Amino acid sequence: MPLPVPVLPDGVDPAWLPEEAFRPVGGRRVLIRGSGPLVETVHGEVAEACARFGGALAEDDPELVLEATGDDGSEAFTLGRRDGRTTVTASGGRGLLYGFFHVVRLGEAAFQGERRAEEHRPASALRMLDHWDNVAVHPVMGQVERGYAGGSLFWADGRARGELERVRAYGRLLAACGINAVAVNNVNVHETEARLLTDRIGEVADIAAALRPYGIRTQLSVTFAAPIVLGGLETADPLDDSVRRWWAGATARVYEAIPDFGGYVVKADSEGQPGPFAYGRTHADGANMLAGALAPHGGTVHWRAFVYDHRQDWRDRTTDRARAAYDHFVPLDGRFAPNAVLQVKHGPMDFQVREPVSPLIGAMPHTALAVELQATQEYTGQQRHVCWLGPMWSEVLRFGPAAGRGFEELVAVSNVGDDPFWTGHPLAQANLYTFGRLAWRPDADPGAILDEWIGLTFGADGPAKELHAVLDGSWRTYEKYTAPLGVGFMVQPGHHYGPSVDGYEYSPWGTYHFADRDGVGVDRSSATGTGYAGQYATPWAETYESPGTCPDELLLFFHHVPYGHVLKSGRTVIQHIYDTHFEGVAEVEAAMAVWASLKGRVEPARHARVAERYEEQLRCAREWRDQVNSYFFRKSGVPDERGRTVY
Amino acid sequence: MPLPVPVLPDGVDPAWLPEEAFRPVGGRRVLIRGSGPLVETVHGEVAEACARFGGALAEDDPELVLEATGDDGSEAFTLGRRDGRTTVTASGGRGLLYGFFHVVRLGEAAFQGERRAEEHRPASALRMLDHWDNVAVHPVMGQVERGYAGGSLFWADGRARGELERVRAYGRLLAACGINAVAVNNVNVHETEARLLTDRIGEVADIAAALRPYGIRTQLSVTFAAPIVLGGLETADPLDDSVRRWWAGATARVYEAIPDFGGYVVKADSEGQPGPFAYGRTHADGANMLAGALAPHGGTVHWRAFVYDHRQDWRDRTTDRARAAYDHFVPLDGRFAPNAVLQVKHGPMDFQVREPVSPLIGAMPHTALAVELQATQEYTGQQRHVCWLGPMWSEVLRFGPAAGRGFEELVAVSNVGDDPFWTGHPLAQANLYTFGRLAWRPDADPGAILDEWIGLTFGADGPAKELHAVLDGSWRTYEKYTAPLGVGFMVQPGHHYGPSVDGYEYSPWGTYHFADRDGVGVDRSSATGTGYAGQYATPWAETYESPGTCPDELLLFFHHVPYGHVLKSGRTVIQHIYDTHFEGVAEVEAAMAVWASLKGRVEPARHARVAERYEEQLRCAREWRDQVNSYFFRKSGVPDERGRTVY
Missing domain, CATH: 3.20.20.80 (Glycosidases)
Known part of the structure; x- marks a missing residue:
C-alpha cells in the first residue's frame, strides 16, 4: 500500500520539496521492487509524482527502477544508468528512500546519458x-x-x-x-x-x-x-x-x-x-x-x-x-x-x-x-x-x-x-x-550543496547566480560586522541579539575579552596564558601558541595583543576592526540590493519576507558597526586611517 | 460608634505602630469630643489603647482631651498641655486623627510638663x-x-x-x-x-x-x-x-x-x-x-x-x-x-x-x-x-x-x-x-524624623544610636559604591539592579556617560554642551555652567572632564572613583557589623531578614566596586595611588 505524501497546510512553504522538483521523476515510467514500510513511502512518493506529471508505475520498460533487495536498516544505495534506464538499488527501504530523493535532487540529469553504478553511503550513521x-x-x-x-x-x-x-x-x-x-x-x-x-x-x-x-x-x-x-x-x-x-x-x-x-x-x-x-x-x-x-x-x-x-x-x-x-x-x-x-x-x-x-x-x-x-x-x-x-x-x-x-x-x-x-x-x-x-x-x-538547495528550492530556472552570491559569503559578512578576530560574546546578555561589547565582560559566564586602553584579547597560550592552546595536538598547539603563527581570524581568541599589532593581512588590529565593520555593513547593503533586484523572480511571499528581514539586518549591522567601532575608538584613541565616521 | 482598629494578619510586622507605642495614651483617662466618621476612627483607636493599657474614656478629669470642634476637611490641629491636661483640638475629624497620631509619636513626652499651644498644619495639601x-x-x-x-x-x-x-x-x-x-x-x-x-x-x-x-x-x-x-x-x-x-x-x-x-x-x-x-x-x-x-x-x-x-x-x-x-x-x-x-x-x-x-x-x-x-x-x-x-x-x-x-x-x-x-x-x-x-x-x-521612626518602631529603649548610625549615612554609602559624581545609569539594563557601566551607554534611552580613555561625563553646559545648565535660574545656571564651580557630586552630570581633573576635595576624578568605591564597601561592612551586634536587641525575624539582606548588599557592593574600578582603570590606565586591588 503506498503511503500518501503528507499534505502541507495552506501557505506553508514547500522549501526544497516543491512540486516541480518531482517533475523529472513524475513524468516517467517507474518500477518499484521490494517491500517494507519505507518502500511504501517511496511508493506513495512515486505515485503522487506520476499522478501529477503524467508518468506511471509500470512493470514494462521502466525508465526508473527503484529496488529494495531486502529489508535491512542500511541507508546505502547504488545509483546507475544504462541503456536508458536509471536504477536505484538498496538492501532495504531506508536506502531506497534516500536513493529516491537523490534522483529527485539530480532532476533531469538522472535521466540523461550513462551513469556508472555509484554507491552512496552516509559517513555518519x-x-x-x-x-x-x-x-x-x-x-x-x-x-x-x-x-x-x-x-x-x-x-x-x-x-x-x-x-x-x-x-x-x-x-x-x-x-x-x-x-x-x-x-x-x-x-x-x-x-x-x-x-x-x-x-x-x-x-x-x-x-x-x-x-x-x-x-x-x-x-x-x-x-x-x-x-x-x-x-x-x-x-x-x-x-x-x-x-x-x-x-x-x-x-x-x-x-x-x-x-x-x-x-x-x-x-x-x-x-x-x-x-x-x-x-x-x-x-x-x-x-x-x-x-x-x-x-x-x-x-x-x-x-x-x-x-x-x-x-x-x-x-x-x-x-x-x-x-x-x-x-x-x-x-x-x-x-x-x-x-x-x-x-x-x-x-x-x-x-x-x-x-x-x-x-x-x-x-x-x-x-x-x-x-x-x-x-x-x-x-x-x-x-x-x-x-x-x-x-x-x-x-x-x-x-x-x-x-x-x-x-x-x-x-x-x-x-x-x-x-x-x-x-x-x-x-x-x-x-x-x-x-x-x-x-x-x-x-x-558546501558551495555545491548550496547550489543544490537553490536549484531545488527556487527551481531549475531560478536566479541561481544571484542567490549564490547573496548566501555564499554571508557568514563572513556577519563575522565582519560583529565580534572581531575570534573574540566572541560581544552580544546583549540573555537574548544574545545585537551588540553589547561589554555585555558579558563582567559576568559569571566565563566570556571575556579583557579590552583595555592598550589592547584586547585572551591569552590562552601555554607559555603565559591559560594553557588552552596546549590542549591541541601538534601542529595546532604550536600554531595557536604564538601570535606570529596564529591565524588572524582567531588571534584574539588565543592572544591579548596591542591595538597596533600587525596582522598577517598587514593591517593593525584596530584598523582591521574599523575596516571589517565598514566592509560588513557595505556587504549587507550590496546583498540587500541583489535581493531587491530579484523581485518578480522569486515567489512573492518569500521575497517580501526576506526583504523585510534585510531591513532589520541592515539596521542591526549598522548598530554593530557603530557600537564596536566607537567602543574601540574610545578605548584605543586611534582614529580610523580613512577618516570614516566613528561616533 | 468607635471603629475597631484593624487587625494585622499573623506574622505581619506592625512597623511604626507596635502596640507598645500606644501605652502612653492607653494608660490614661481620655475625653473625646466631636462627631463624624474620622472622630469614630480616633474613638476606636483610643478605646483599643485603653483596653490594652488600663486607661479609660472618661468625662471627668481627663489627662488627654481630643476635640473636633466641627466636621470640616481641615488637616490642621492644635496641641497643648496645661495643668496636667494634654489637649488636641481640630476643626474636623481629619485634623483630630493627625493630632492623635502626633500624641502617639510624642509618647510619654506628650504628658509631661507644660506645652504651649502649637498649631500643626501640613505644608502640602x-x-x-x-x-x-x-x-x-x-x-x-x-x-x-x-x-x-x-x-x-x-x-x-x-x-x-x-x-x-x-x-x-x-x-x-x-x-x-x-x-x-x-x-x-x-x-x-x-x-x-x-x-x-x-x-x-x-x-x-x-x-x-x-x-x-x-x-x-x-x-x-x-x-x-x-x-x-x-x-x-x-x-x-x-x-x-x-x-x-x-x-x-x-x-x-x-x-x-x-x-x-x-x-x-x-x-x-x-x-x-x-x-x-x-x-x-x-x-x-x-x-x-x-x-x-x-x-x-x-x-x-x-x-x-x-x-x-x-x-x-x-x-x-x-x-x-x-x-x-x-x-x-x-x-x-x-x-x-x-x-x-x-x-x-x-x-x-x-x-x-x-x-x-x-x-x-x-x-x-x-x-x-x-x-x-x-x-x-x-x-x-x-x-x-x-x-x-x-x-x-x-x-x-x-x-x-x-x-x-x-x-x-x-x-x-x-x-x-x-x-x-x-x-x-x-x-x-x-x-x-x-x-x-x-x-x-x-x-x-530628616535626622529627627529618622529618630522618630526608630523610636516608634524599635521602642523607647531600642538601640537607637546604632540604628541611627546604620541608616543615617546609608544613602551616601550607596552613592559611593555605585555610579560616581552624578553620572548615573551604570546599571544592568531592564531590571536596574547591579552594575553594568556600559549597560545604558549605547542604548536608545538617552542615558550616557561618554567615558573614553581620556575622561568621562556629559557636557551639559550652555557654552559647549547641551545647554541644560541654562535651564536653571540664577545662581544655579552659573554654578553648574563651569567645572570650577559645579559641586563635586554633580560634576559628571554637567561636565566631561579628564580623569586627572582635580575635584574640590583635592582628589583627581579617577582617584575619587577608586577611593569612594573602596570606602563604600568598607562602610557596608561596618554597618553590617553594627547590625550583627544588635542580635537579641531587635525582634528576631526582623533581625534575621535584615542580616540576610546585608549579605546580598555586601556581595553586590563589592561587585559594584570591582566592576566600576576595573572599568575605569582599563580605560584610564591610571593605577590606584594606594595600590589596592583593581582587577
Whole structure:
C-alpha cells in the first residue's frame, strides 16, 4: 500500500520539496521492487509524482527502477544508468528512500546519458536534529529556547500540538536532505517536559509514528534527576541499584510505546542542570548507567560535553571556560559504554560566529563522539540576518584531527518552528539543508550543496547566480560586522541579539575579552596564558601558541595583543576592526540590493519576507558597526586611517 | 460608634505602630469630643489603647482631651498641655486623627510638663503614594512594576485581592506618618488595568472604603486612550466633543461609586503610553480635558511631566534627555487648569542616586506642581540594600528655587507590597515614614524624623544610636559604591539592579556617560554642551555652567572632564572613583557589623531578614566596586595611588 505524501497546510512553504522538483521523476515510467514500510513511502512518493506529471508505475520498460533487495536498516544505495534506464538499488527501504530523493535532487540529469553504478553511503550513521522545544512555555525562554521560527512544531502551551500531518511533512523534508533522527524536546528539561519520559510518552509516540515513514528515529531529552522527580526516589546516584532499576523500567516502558526509539539526550551538570557530580560520580558513570538501560533495546545515550563553571568570578583569570570540556572529559576516554556517545559542541565556547575547533575532537580516540553544530542562529543573527553557515561547518568538519580520524555522528540544534517558512528567514532553510547533506558527507563542497538547495528550492530556472552570491559569503559578512578576530560574546546578555561589547565582560559566564586602553584579547597560550592552546595536538598547539603563527581570524581568541599589532593581512588590529565593520555593513547593503533586484523572480511571499528581514539586518549591522567601532575608538584613541565616521 | 482598629494578619510586622507605642495614651483617662466618621476612627483607636493599657474614656478629669470642634476637611490641629491636661483640638475629624497620631509619636513626652499651644498644619495639601501595581501580572514587569516587597496589597493575578483588613491596616500606617492619598494602580496602564475606570470601578471602591477611615483618598491611574480602549470611540483627541463627553460620563460614574474620589494620575506620551501628541494637541490640552471632567466633583488630575524621547539614537549628541521635561512643559506655564497638577520627578532623569533638582521646579510659577520622589528603591538597591533616602529628599525639598516658592504637593512611588515587613527590607520602612513626614513638613530635619521612626518602631529603649548610625549615612554609602559624581545609569539594563557601566551607554534611552580613555561625563553646559545648565535660574545656571564651580557630586552630570581633573576635595576624578568605591564597601561592612551586634536587641525575624539582606548588599557592593574600578582603570590606565586591588 503506498503511503500518501503528507499534505502541507495552506501557505506553508514547500522549501526544497516543491512540486516541480518531482517533475523529472513524475513524468516517467517507474518500477518499484521490494517491500517494507519505507518502500511504501517511496511508493506513495512515486505515485503522487506520476499522478501529477503524467508518468506511471509500470512493470514494462521502466525508465526508473527503484529496488529494495531486502529489508535491512542500511541507508546505502547504488545509483546507475544504462541503456536508458536509471536504477536505484538498496538492501532495504531506508536506502531506497534516500536513493529516491537523490534522483529527485539530480532532476533531469538522472535521466540523461550513462551513469556508472555509484554507491552512496552516509559517513555518519546518526544525523540528528536536537529541538530545543519546550512543552510548556518557559517564563524566560518561551516555547522554543533559542527559537527564531515561531512556536514548536510539536508542542504548544503545555501540550502536544497534535498537528501530525505537518510533523510528517517535516519528516519528509528532513529525509530529503539526509537527517535521520530528531530529539523532540529541549536539553534543558523543565518540570512539564520531564514527564514525557513516563506518563506522557504517548505524546512522543505519536510524533515518532509521524516521523517513522521517513526513516527518522525519535529521541528524548531527559533529566538526570528523573528518578527523584518522576520516580520518587531519594537519589539519582548512577551507581545506586534502585536508580538503575528505575531507569531500566522506565526505558523498557518507553520501548513498549516506541519500539524503534532512538535514545536519550542528556545535559548534565551544565548550566544548573542536575548530574552525577552531586553524587561524587563521573560523567562516564552517569552516561553508562543510562547506556545500560538503553542497551537491551538498541538505544543510545547522547551525553553532552557542554560542562563548565557558569558561576565563574570574572576577577578569576585562572579559570578558562574554553578549557572545560577537554579538562572534564579527556581523562574519561575509554570509560564510556559503546552506546554512550559524547556530544561535543564544535567549538570550546558556545556557537560563536568564530571559534577554533574543540580540541576534544580528536583527543578521545576510545570514545564515540558526536559533533554538535547549531543550525538555529542564536549568535549568528537569529534568522533575522542572512548567515549561511555551510562554510563554517565545513571548516570544522575538515579541521585537522577531525578530518583525520573522524567522529561518529553529527548533530545540529534545530532552526525550525511552526513558521510558514519553517525557519523564520526563508534563506535559513539553506542551513538546515546544508546540515543534512554535510552530515551525510562531511567532505562535500558546501558551495555545491548550496547550489543544490537553490536549484531545488527556487527551481531549475531560478536566479541561481544571484542567490549564490547573496548566501555564499554571508557568514563572513556577519563575522565582519560583529565580534572581531575570534573574540566572541560581544552580544546583549540573555537574548544574545545585537551588540553589547561589554555585555558579558563582567559576568559569571566565563566570556571575556579583557579590552583595555592598550589592547584586547585572551591569552590562552601555554607559555603565559591559560594553557588552552596546549590542549591541541601538534601542529595546532604550536600554531595557536604564538601570535606570529596564529591565524588572524582567531588571534584574539588565543592572544591579548596591542591595538597596533600587525596582522598577517598587514593591517593593525584596530584598523582591521574599523575596516571589517565598514566592509560588513557595505556587504549587507550590496546583498540587500541583489535581493531587491530579484523581485518578480522569486515567489512573492518569500521575497517580501526576506526583504523585510534585510531591513532589520541592515539596521542591526549598522548598530554593530557603530557600537564596536566607537567602543574601540574610545578605548584605543586611534582614529580610523580613512577618516570614516566613528561616533 | 468607635471603629475597631484593624487587625494585622499573623506574622505581619506592625512597623511604626507596635502596640507598645500606644501605652502612653492607653494608660490614661481620655475625653473625646466631636462627631463624624474620622472622630469614630480616633474613638476606636483610643478605646483599643485603653483596653490594652488600663486607661479609660472618661468625662471627668481627663489627662488627654481630643476635640473636633466641627466636621470640616481641615488637616490642621492644635496641641497643648496645661495643668496636667494634654489637649488636641481640630476643626474636623481629619485634623483630630493627625493630632492623635502626633500624641502617639510624642509618647510619654506628650504628658509631661507644660506645652504651649502649637498649631500643626501640613505644608502640602496632598501627600500621595503612587502604587505601580498591576492588576494582572505583566509578562516583564510582574505584579508590581519596580516592586521589591512581594506582590501587591490590592491586586493579585488579575483580580482585587479583597484582603481589605490588611488594606485598612495599611491606611492606618499611612495616616500615622501623614500620607493622605493613594493611587492604586500603575501609571503604565495595561489592558486589564484600564477597566478599573469603568466596569471594574467597584473593586477600587472597596479599596477606597477601606482607606477612607484613615483620611486617605483614592486615586486612579488612567490611560489617555480610554475613550478608544473602553469607550469604543475612534479618537482620544482632547478637543473632540465626544471624547470630552465620554470622560465626563465616565468620571461621573466613578464619583457615584466613590464620592470622595481623589482624581486621575496620567502618564501620557511617555515611554510608549498614548497621549495628546497623537492629535497634535499639547499636554495642557490633555490635562485640562481631564481636569474639566473632574472639576464638578472636586477631583484633580495629576499629569506626569516625565516626557522624553525614549527612542533616541545614542549617536545623536544634540538631544539631551535631561532637558526634555523643561523643554516640553515650561512653554505651557499658565495654561493648565487649577485642578491640573503637573507631577514632576525630582530630578531631570529618573530617580538616580544623585541628580540635580529638576529645573522645572521653580520655572512654572503659574502651574500647580507636585514633586515626585521614589520610595521604591528602583535605582537605589531595590530594598535589598539599606539606603535611607531622607537626606536626598531633604536636599531636593530645600533646594533654592523649590525652597523659595515651593510646590503644591508631594508624591512618592510606593515601596510597599504584601511582604510581612511591608517593604521587603525592614529598614526600608524608614523611607516610607520619612516621605510622609517630609510631605507634611518639607523643612523638617530628616535626622529627627529618622529618630522618630526608630523610636516608634524599635521602642523607647531600642538601640537607637546604632540604628541611627546604620541608616543615617546609608544613602551616601550607596552613592559611593555605585555610579560616581552624578553620572548615573551604570546599571544592568531592564531590571536596574547591579552594575553594568556600559549597560545604558549605547542604548536608545538617552542615558550616557561618554567615558573614553581620556575622561568621562556629559557636557551639559550652555557654552559647549547641551545647554541644560541654562535651564536653571540664577545662581544655579552659573554654578553648574563651569567645572570650577559645579559641586563635586554633580560634576559628571554637567561636565566631561579628564580623569586627572582635580575635584574640590583635592582628589583627581579617577582617584575619587577608586577611593569612594573602596570606602563604600568598607562602610557596608561596618554597618553590617553594627547590625550583627544588635542580635537579641531587635525582634528576631526582623533581625534575621535584615542580616540576610546585608549579605546580598555586601556581595553586590563589592561587585559594584570591582566592576566600576576595573572599568575605569582599563580605560584610564591610571593605577590606584594606594595600590589596592583593581582587577
